[in-house]
Amino acid sequence: MHASVSTPSLRVPFGLKDGQMVGPAEVQSGRACDCVCPGCGSPLQARKGDQNVWHFAHDGRACATGAETAVHLMAKQILATERNIRLPAVHVTLSATDAFGRERSVTAVLAKAQHVQYTAVDLEAAQENRRADAVGTSESGTKHWIEVFVRHAVDTLKVQDLEARSWMSYEICLDDVHAFTSLEQLRIAVTASPERVRWLSYPGMDKLRVSLAEKLRRILEAAERQKAADDAQVARTYAAQVRSAPIDRMGRNRLQRERIRSEQRLQQANRAFRAADDQAKRAYLKAKLRLPDGPTPALVDVDVRGHASFGVSRDVWQSDVFRKWVFAHGRRDVSLETILSWMANRYDITPAFEASPKVALWTYFKFLEKSGFVRHKGGPYFQVIRDVAPWLEAEVAGVGGWFWAPRVLACSLQHLIEADGLVGANLTTGILMELFKRLRAEHSSNGQPDDAARTLAQRHGISPNTFLAILASANVASCPLQPPTKRLLA
Structure with a gap:
């Protein structure tokens, strides 16, 4: 609970x-x-x-x-x-991550949304040794078990008991207590806000879950078979390339070790961030976002429903999300599902209700959309259309436009040179410059690096995997925001 x-x-x-x-x-x-x-x-x-x-x-x-x-x-x-309320549709959704790391879900609707008029509403009513906040009786004689969630959500054992008895029961979420400053606001929230209602149990819900679980199982098994086939093809291709290019083997091994070390450093950083207190987190985020002294900017301190689900103050997780997925990254597509998976490694997620982390993140991104930073592309997908924080507007104007951190891009060429040495390809300056241009384009077009690798490979007669390896090791995000030691571009 x-x-x-x-x-x-x-x-x-x-x-x-x-x-x-x-x-x-x-x-x-x-x-x-x-x-x-x-x-x-x-x-x-x-x-x-x-x-x-x-x-x-x-x-x-x-x-x-x-x-x-x-x-x-x-x-x-x-x-x-x-004695009336607008209720949402009764639906069941099951989700799981498939072999490719994609979120897969199946949904079915058990009953349509409805506006219910009760002939009677009994408060603190007892039903079979259980006490409800209210029991409403509709004109058809149907009884609804009603819970009001302000401080304590209905616990799992009670939900299981309601399901076992096949009662129609729902919960009205009013945990954002201080949002209700008038009787009319609360009346609308209680009677005319189906988005605040969560169905707890409904006749036939268990059978529907079993059916959906079987459907989801078949989807996951199909993905596993496809992943196994893809992995086998990759293994065959890799083995053929190793046989045909033994000189590159040592470079690839070094690259693989570097990738493993990078992943380990990332996991260690996430653990350290999770363990730090809010003050330390804020100091880190202030440096990363180059925040000015004074109160937290409203852009990263938005009052959204379910904001307490991440175990930290809302300004901490919103600053972190803005830093990682919007700030100084240029145009790119982002998925809320991917962001939530990333946040699970950095925060102790304790949702007030089942969907509250998704609701909080969705509402924050809709605020960013209204503020002109992202555009909703449908489903959980948004596109970043502006990556400049308001407190850096003057600096952006000084460097002229979208690529407001050109020093990062200049530094990227140096990373390509270093990656070239790591892979051992010894590419020409002209080819490196083409790769550099591709990296710069990634900031605005969200294109696929492997497409560029194939094109450049065909043009220069070099293995596509060599280009992909260089792109993977030339991590733009790790470039420091300071001028390079020497001029890299004419």
């Missing part, structure tokens, strides 16, 4: 008066409101000024659970009063 972090707040959105939840607009101002905190029972004052949003405040010391309890009780009261 996941528990959200509670922090004392003087603001309580709703008060308890004579056993009923009320909003500030329904009572007199100040102590005359005659309301108490639903969390601790202490007296409240109704604050109805001209500057701030109307709210209640503790008359004395604030408690830790007042706001959460207020939202929870008022949400149930809204259900009992309104």
